[in-house]
Amino acid sequence: MKYKYLFGPVPSRRLGLSLGIDLVPLKTCSFNCVYCECGATTALTVSRREYVPASRVIEELDDFLSGKPDLDFITFAGSGEPTLHSRIGDVISFVKNKFPQYRVCVLTNGSLFHLKSVRADLMRADKVIPSLDAASVSAWKKLNRPHGSLDLKKLINALEMFGKEYEGDYAVEVFIVPGVNDSTEELSRLKKALMKIKPSSVQLNSLVRPGTETSLRCASEASLKKIARFFAPLKAELAGAPGRKISPAFKKGLTHKILSAVSRRPLTLEDLAAVTGLRIVELTKIADALRSSGRVVFIKQGRKNFIKKAEKKLTRRKQSGKQII
Structure with missing residues (x-):
């Protein structure tokens, strides 16, 4: 079978060998982040719908996973915001019902967590990693360039609400961009918001691959470690390779x-x-x-x-x- 909505497995610095699922068309998102490795958002939206046929995605997963591939995670990520797809919950449930041995992770910007339907859709995922790059409106808009209908305070409250409802591994990713969200003032605001959200961990990240804006600088490992200490008592860690030995794949085609x-x-x-x-x-x-x-x-x-x-x-x-x- 030729796969249209699955990609990889690809190596992930955080998740090991990961099979990706792309539920939305290229660059369809509620944010237009300056650091996005997929390029500039061309369809900025908060509209939830069945962008690609869920039945077809499930067919592809059934075919691929029936071969019992060696995977660390099945990851909803790809080239846009996965929670925009109105049937993401059905796809997650299919995996957990038929292939419970595989762990499911959702990488999301968290912008739609204020919707009860979105939070409910993600409850069966093993790991959920939303992002929160800033707790001041100015830095948030500069970094994430969100859809005009979105509100930062509402987003933070929704991340807190999800944490109270969700029983899986809940981590929040913070993408550090030097000169934008790494000042003491910005980090203090961010720490206050994260203390309210109470994730199991905070994953600090910075530019590794080329982003939308080529002028962006990467935060040094030393500065990220300093920020991790600043966030204490939160468990903050640098997003990096888990050091897994990955078995050969991609042999055919x-x-x-x-x-x-x-x-x-x-x-x-x-x-x-x-x-x-x-x-x-x-x-x-x-x-x-x-x-x-x-x-x-x-x-x-x-x-x-x-x-x-x-x-x-x-x-x-x-x-x-x-x-x-």
Whole structure:
């Protein structure tokens, strides 16, 4: 079966080997975050509906999971806000009913948690990670550029309400952008809000892959550790690789699966090596060929080079009358 709504498995710095589920069209979100690795939001909305057929997503999951793949998580994430899909709860329930051995995680901006239906939909997930990057309206709007109908105070109250109702692993992600939300004043406001929400942990993150705004700087590991100490007694930790040994995957249709993975988010050769089981030198040849054929581009972010699917389909260069790939 060719998968349209599943991607990966891909390596996640927080979740290990993760099978992704994309429930909304590309760049459909209630936020337009400056740091988003998927690029600028093109459909800014808070409207919940069945953006893609839930029955089709369930078919794909049934087919993929019946093969008993080695996974750490099944993750609702992808290229937009997953809780915009009105049947996310049905998809989660399908996994937990038929394949209870797999853990389900939802990565969300939390903007719709004020809706009782959204909170109810997520109750069967094993792990839920909403984000809260600022507790002042000015910093929130600068970082997240939310839909005009959203209200920060209402969002924070909804995150608190969800924490009281939810019995799974509840972590809140804070994305630090130097010069925007890392001042003592901003962090103090944020700590106060997080103390109210009472998550099991706070995950501190910063720019790793290229964001929407290329001028953004990455917070240093030292500064993130300092912020973690500042948030005490909250359990704050740096979002990073769990150190899991990932078994080889992507053996069949390797090129297609690499393209599928990098179309959702930019990945390094190291990321792809962890998933494919191939050596860097082998992946370098494949990546170079994909770049030559115009299907991927290379992006430098800090000291790392990322591979991203090309925005436009270019004419493939030919060699001896045959396509390179």
